[in-house]
Amino acid sequence: xxxxxxxxxxxxxxxxxxxxxxxxxxxxxxxxxxxxxxxxxxxxxxxxxxxxxxxxxxxxxxxxxxxxxxxxxxxxxxxxxxxxxxxxxxxxxxxxxxxxxxxxxxxxxxxxxxxxxxxxxxxxxxxxxxxxxxxxxxxxxxxxxxxxxxxxxxxxxxxxxxxxxxxxxxxxxxxxxxxxxxxxxxxxxxxxxxxxxxxxxxxxxxxxxxxxxxxxx
Amino acid sequence: xxxxxxxxxxxxxxxxxxxxxxxxxxxxxxxxxxxxxxxxxxxxxxxxxxxxxxxxxxxxxxxxxxxxxxxxxxxxxxxxxxxxxxxxxxxxxxxxxxxxxxxxxxxxxxxxxxxxxxxxxxxxxxxxxxxxxxxxxxxxxxxxxxxxxxxxxxxxxxxxxxxxxxxxxxxxxxxxxxxxxxxxxxxxxxxxxxxxxxxxxxxxxxxxxxxxxxxxx
Numbered sequence: 001x002x003x004x005x006x007x008x009x010x011x012x013x014x015x016x017x018x019x020x021x022x023x024x025x026x027x028x029x030x031x032x033x034x035x036x037x038x039x040x041x042x043x044x045x046x047x048x049x050x051x052x053x054x055x056x057x058x059x060x061x062x063x064x065x066x067x068x069x070x071x072x073x074x075x076x077x078x079x080x081x082x083x084x085x086x087x088x089x090x091x092x093x094x095x096x097x098x099x100x101x102x103x104x105x106x107x108x109x110x111x112x113x114x115x116x117x118x119x120x121x122x123x124x125x126x127x128x129x130x131x132x133x134x135x136x137x138x139x140x141x142x143x144x145x146x147x148x149x150x151x152x153x154x155x156x157x158x159x160x161x162x163x164x165x166x167x168x169x170x171x172x173x174x175x176x177x178x179x180x181x182x183x184x185x186x187x188x189x190x191x192x193x194x195x196x197x198x199x200x201x202x203x204x205x206x207x208x209x210x211x212x213x214x215x216x217x
Numbered sequence: 218x219x220x221x222x223x224x225x226x227x228x229x230x231x232x233x234x235x236x237x238x239x240x241x242x243x244x245x246x247x248x249x250x251x252x253x254x255x256x257x258x259x260x261x262x263x264x265x266x267x268x269x270x271x272x273x274x275x276x277x278x279x280x281x282x283x284x285x286x287x288x289x290x291x292x293x294x295x296x297x298x299x300x301x302x303x304x305x306x307x308x309x310x311x312x313x314x315x316x317x318x319x320x321x322x323x324x325x326x327x328x329x330x331x332x333x334x335x336x337x338x339x340x341x342x343x344x345x346x347x348x349x350x351x352x353x354x355x356x357x358x359x360x361x362x363x364x365x366x367x368x369x370x371x372x373x374x375x376x377x378x379x380x381x382x383x384x385x386x387x388x389x390x391x392x393x394x395x396x397x398x399x400x401x402x403x404x405x406x407x408x409x410x411x412x413x414x415x416x417x418x419x420x421x422x423x424x425x426x427x428x429x430x431x432x433x434x
Contacts, residue, residue, distance in 0.1 A: 016430070021427055021430050021431070022427055025423045025424075025426040025427040025430070026420070026423055028423070028426065029405075029420045029422060029423045029426075030407060033382075033405045033406070033407055034407065036405075037407070049409070050407045050418075088426060088429075088430050089430065090426050090429060090430065094429060102324070103320045103321070103323040103324035103327065104320070104321070104324035104328075106320040107319070107320035107321035107324055107379075108421075110320065111321075112405070113405060113420070113421060113422045114421070114422050114425065116405075116422065117422045117425070117426055119422065119425060157429075157432065158425065158429070162324075165250075181432050182425070182428050182429065182432055184421065184424070184425060184428075188246075188250045188253075188329070188330060188333075189250070190247055190250055190251065190254070190267045192266070198428050198431065198432060200424050200425070200428050201267075202419075202421060202424070203243070203246050203330070204330060204331070204401065204419060205246060205330045205331050205333065205334040205336065206242045206243055206245070206246045207242075207401070207417050207419070208331065208334070208336060208375065208399070208401060208417070209242040209245065209246075209305055209307050209334055210238055210239055210242040211375075211399050211401075211415050211417050212305075212307060212311060212374075212375070212399060213233070213238050213242070213305050213306065213307065214238070214415065215374065215398050215399055215415060216306045216307075
């Protein structure tokens with residue numbers, strides 16, 4: 001995730017900067033995992049090791065909303081998780097539609113990664129008629145024809161695209177028409193969308209190139 | 218990907234800053250895709266739309282190594298791709314070992330995302346004896362017992378973990394012992410590794426939380 005990944009169009013006085021929001025989202029992810037692992041407190045040093053943000057920056061970010069770690073004890077995990085969720089306004093449930101019931105789609109549907117943060121996959125679509133009607137986890141795979149009605153009925157704001165690269169742009173066009181505001185693109189397609197829609201393209205190879213550069217040099 | 222994702226231990230006079238390296242990796246990814254889509258030239262404006270980096274920054278980064286877009290024509294895609302690969306020193310082939318032959322592992326093995334950038338999956342491992350010996354793409358699934366020998370024989374520097382969260386730390390320990398330098402972690406586990414090893418944890422939910430924040434506010 002990069003601090004430059006999201007272009008914003010509307011502003012507000014209480015809005016976090018891109019950098020702070022990005023870091024808080026990362027703290028939240030590792031704190032949620034620390035909680036699952038049974039940890040009650042964490043130090044800024046531990047947070048730093050897990051997130052690669054330096055610990056001075058972490059202490060500054062957290063003290064900015066009134067959280068101060070106790071020397072030799074650290075931060076209370078539960079309290080920090082609720083506070084960050086409140087600040088990021090992600091305490092609620094958000095409904096996701098997943099496109100593509102192949103290996104990647106199935107991996108996403110069966111993962112806790114989204115569910116742990118309040119994102120619920122409420123519909124899975126596939127373009128292949130043979131897959132429509134089959135089960136993936138709790139969901140029955142739907143035909144893409146049902147897209148518009150499902151987005152409306154299920155109050156979907158996020159679409160996750162686990163489809164072949166060539167299928168991504170036509171699908172994105174339909175999603176924009178149907179009112180979806182955030183597209184999480186796992187394909188390599190260079191999607192064109194209007195400015196009010198946010199596209200996040202997940203590019204594991206980019207992260208790997210970057211990590212490798214520092215290993216090689 | 219974040220500019221803070223990788224902690225570096227060794228330095229050098231010709232080394233790019235974290236921010237520049239991160240941006241070059243992103244330019245490379247979208248340029249590679251633009252090339253696949255048959256584009257011969259791209260403008261800084263197009264690069265900006267695809268990467269969410271602003272176009273002034275892009276022009277500055279590219280002019281820094283002698284690339285200047287022609288007004289009304291833009292940058293030559295082929296030439297830019299070779300130049301960035303040279304700068305990032307990723308022109309060669311790098312061998313990956315993939316751990317986990319479940320849905321996610323299969324999705325990774327069948328994707329071009331790594332292959333397009335010179336990363337080749339040369340071995341797939343699974344802890345489940347029933348999966349050992351089965352085929353995933355071109356590869357026969359190996360037993361984790363063969364890890365150390367495979368890392369040595371196949372010159373593996375990168376391990377990709379598509380395993381359950383609870384399996385990730387013991388596996389990371391074995392990988393570190395075997396000499397792997399970069400671990401790409403798709404599980405949620407908070408991995409502990411020595412400082413000379415780089416862990417990148419892929420957290421799609423974090424990116425989603427972050428995108429959602431700017432949609433909600």
